[in-house]
Amino acid sequence: MILRSWDKVRPRCFADLSCLLLLVVFIPVTYVFHMTLVLPELFGVGSFWYTVIWVAAQFLIFNITANLLACMLVDTTIRMELLKPPLDPDLRARWHMCNECQALVPPRSWHCEVCNVCVLKRDHHCRFTCCCIGHHNYRYFVYFLLYLMIGSFVAGILGGIYLWNVHFDFFYRPFTLITVFVPAVSLTLSPSWESFYLLTYLLTWLAFSISTSLLLVYHWPILKLGSVAKERRSRNYDLGLRANMEMIFGRRMYLTWLSPFVHSELPHDGINWEPVLTHLTKDD
Known part of the structure; x- marks a missing residue:
């Protein structure tokens, strides 16, 4: 694994x-809100459910932030190593020239105009991580979305109980309806902790909606076929569900959910890709 320098991360x-x-502000604010206000009021401090949810929250916040940082720091561009085009003419024919990088790049590598470099097995440029998602950081991107989805769902449920059950006498008021539809405006015109709580609650469900849509609706069909966004309808590299998952999460994929620090070597170098049909032809 090669890490990018900080000037490449910005x-x-x-x-x-x-x-x-938005992420840098939203994640810690939501965490502090639920740990200091919501959780102690819903469950007695030190009780069984308080302890269970508190421990789960630490696991979630660790994996959300750590996978986000890993996704940003792990280099998956063609700069990570010296590329050597294969001598075999059939394999070399799959490489293409990138005019922007002035380099011969391997198959499934495409140039990103934002990052200004070609990325190995490039899927897309992620605005939230400020980098491209490719062969070496796809694992961290998937886990970031997964834990963000789980964390925001749990936070949304607990926040809903806190607002609409424990404090229903205060939040069932006309101003609440205005805040729900225009939370930022309400917080600006009538700043109060109650408006801030509602804004946090709405952002939590927005995070759940976005992460769920990206992970389950957009990326899952791509993941299970072993493809990337540019190959969305292609099955050229589909090795079967297990092999496709291993190509993303590595050989120890059953342990990678624990932490981004769990080492799991990828079975492919991300450079010399061959379509499945080529493998079948050689085997025949």
């Missing part, structure tokens, strides 16, 4: 900076 456009700042 946002390169306003859209990247805005999305990253």
Whole structure:
């Protein structure tokens, strides 16, 4: 694994900076809100359910932030190693010239205009991580979305109980309806902790909706076929569900959910790709 230098991690456009700042502010604020206000009021401090949810929250916040950082720091560009085109003419024919990088790049590697470099097995440029998602950091991106989805769902449920059950006498008021539809405006015109709580609650469900849509609706069909966004309808590299998952999460994929620090070597170098049909022809 090769890490990118900090000057390569920084946002390169306003859209990247805005999305990253949203995460940097939203995640810790939501965590503090639920740990200091919601959880102690719903469950007695030190009780069984308080302890269970507290421990689960630490696991979730660790994996959300650690996988986000790993996704940003792990280099998956063609700069990570010296590329040597194969001598075999059939394999070399699959490589193509990138005019922007002025280099011969391997198959499934495409140039990113934001990062200004070709990325190995490039899927897409993620605004929230300010980098491209490719062969070596796809694992961390998937786990970031997965734990963000789980964490925001749990936080949304607990926050809903806190707002609409424990404090129903206060939040069942006309101003609540206005805050729900225009939370940022309400917080600006009538700043209060109650408006801030509602804004946090709404952002939690927004995070759940976005992460669920990206992971289950958009990326899962791609993941299970072993493809990337640009090959969405292609099965050229489909090795079967287990092999496709191993190509993303590595040989120890059953342990990778524990932490991004769990070493799990990928079975492919991300460079010399051959379509499945080529393998079948050689076997025949």
